[in-house]
Amino acid sequence: MQPPPASLPFQPSQPAAVKPPRLILDDIYRFPPNRETLGGAAYLLVDRLAASSNILVDCPPWNETYRAFLQTQGGVRWLFLTHRSAIGCIEAIQQAFHCEILIQEQEAYLLPGLTVTRFEQAFRLSADIEAIWTPGHSPGAACLYCDRQSGVLFSGRHLLPNAQGQPVPLRIAKTFHWRRQLQSVQRLRDRFTPETLRWICPGANTGFLRGQPAIDRAYEQLAELDLEALLHAKPLL
Numbered sequence: 001m002q003p004p005p006a007s008l009p010f011q012p013s014q015p016a017a018v019k020p021p022r023l024i025l026d027d028i029y030r031f032p033p034n035r036e037t038l039g040g041a042a043y044l045l046v047d048r049l050a051a052s053s054n055i056l057v058d059c060p061p062w063n064e065t066y067r068a069f070l071q072t073q074g075g076v077r078w079l080f081l082t083h084r085s086a087i088g089c090i091e092a093i094q095q096a097f098h099c100e101i102l103i104q105e106q107e108a109y110l111l112p113g114l115t116v117t118r119f120e121q122a123f124r125l126s127a128d129i130e131a132i133w134t135p136g137h138s139p140g141a142a143c144l145y146c147d148r149q150s151g152v153l154f155s156g157r158h159l160l161p162n163a164q165g166q167p168v169p170l171r172i173a174k175t176f177h178w179r180r181q182l183q184s185v186q187r188l189r190d191r192f193t194p195e196t197l198r199w200i201c202p203g204a205n206t207g208f209l210r211g212q213p214a215i216d217r218a219y220e221q222l223a224e225l226d227l228e229a230l231l232h233a234k235p236l237l
Contacts, residue, residue: 059088082156136181
């Protein structure tokens with residue numbers, strides 16, 4: 001009778017390779033989807049003139065690779081949250097970079113014990129960057145507008161690409177207030193023009209971009225939305 005083969009030494013599983021953030025537009029990086037934020041996409045907006053003014057939009061997956069990346073880019077001055085589900089490892093990020101957290105006032109209660117800057121309707125981070133309250137998806141849902149590259153809007157989950165890559169508000173079972181969300185879309189259409197809003201950087205569904213850096217011709221596509229018809233849309237989930 002042959003003796004049983006010697007057992008192999010225990011081999012711990014190797015972590016999957018960490019994908020680096022992707023440079024999608026000048027000075028704008030997008031991180032891979034974050035499982036902790038339900039597949040949310042975070043962005044880093046780099047200020048080449050003053051790296052101490054860098055803005056992180058939502059929480060990326062948190063590991064040493066991304067911490068080191070953020071450090072090499074000059075750190076983080078502001079961490080802007082587009083909605084409550086984008087919080088992630090926010091305490092660790094604030095501890096690492098001593099950044100200020102900016103969140104719409106109705107969702108600030110979700111961050112007890114952290115140093116938080118609250119805003120109501122709008123908040124200007126610099127001469128060309130402004131937070132805009134766009135309620136509907138959640139009570140404190142907000143977008144970040146950057147007046148560079150013909151206008152860039154970081155839309156969180158307020159506006160997402162559909163299967164055709166077009167920016168749309170999506171009604172789901174957990175949508176806080178659908179009519180208010182559509183009203184927020186209308187306010188964006190009233191505020192911007194084709195000359196001031198070229199790009200939308202969505203906070204999820206980035207696979208529907210199909211290799212494109214962001215949603216191009218953003219204003220024109222928003223203007224084509226039939227908000228009256230959308231009002232009667234059924235929740236997707």
